[in-house]
Amino acid sequence: MTTSIFVNLPTTDLDRSKAFYEALGFSINPAFTDENAACIVFGDNIYFMVLTREYLGTFTDKQIIDPKTHAQTSVAFSRDSRDEVDEVLAKGLAAGGVEPREAQDYGFMYSRDLEDPDGNILGFLYMDPAAAAQGPEAYLAEQGASAPSASA
Incomplete structure (x- = not known):
C-alpha cells in the first residue's frame, strides 16, 4: 500500500x-x-x-486558527536547485503570496518561505545532494566549515 x-x-x-x-x-x-x-x-x-x-x-472540535496571526504548521518542499526555489517564490509573490522573512542561506542549504494569501506557510528549499546524503555537520566538516546553530 x-x-x-x-x-x-x-x-x-x-x-x-x-x-x-x-x-x-x-x-x-x-x-x-x-x-x-x-x-x-x-x-x-x-x-x-x-x-x-x-x-x-x-x-475538529478545536478552534480554527487564523494563519495570518498564528502559525500551526509550516510545510516545506524540496526543489532541485536554488534557481527553482527562486522561481517558485517569484510565481507565488506574483500570485498574491508574501515572503515573511529573508532567504536563509547556509551554503549547503538555501530556503525561502512563502505565505499563501491566507497566511499558510510554505517553505521551498534546495539542499546540496552531498549534504543531504552525509548530513549537514559531516558535509560542512568536510568543507572545513561549521554548521550554523539552530537559532541562525
Whole structure:
C-alpha cells in the first residue's frame, strides 16, 4: 500500500486559493473539489486540501486558527536547485503570496518561505545532494566549515 499525504489548510476565499496554487504550477483534482474544498495536487502522493474555514471546522472540535496571526504548521518542499526555489517564490509573490522573512542561506542549504494569501506557510528549499546524503555537520566538516546553530 502506498501512503498519501493530505494536508488540510484553512482559507477565507476558496477561489483565490485555487488561483494561487495553480499559479505556483500545481493542479486541482476536480473529483475532490467543490464549494467547500479544493484538492491541490503537489505530487503523486501529496495533496493539499484547501478548505473553507467553516468546512474545516466540521473535522475538529478545536478552534480554527487564523494563519495570518498564528502559525500551526509550516510545510516545506524540496526543489532541485536554488534557481527553482527562486522561481517558485517569484510565481507565488506574483500570485498574491508574501515572503515573511529573508532567504536563509547556509551554503549547503538555501530556503525561502512563502505565505499563501491566507497566511499558510510554505517553505521551498534546495539542499546540496552531498549534504543531504552525509548530513549537514559531516558535509560542512568536510568543507572545513561549521554548521550554523539552530537559532541562525
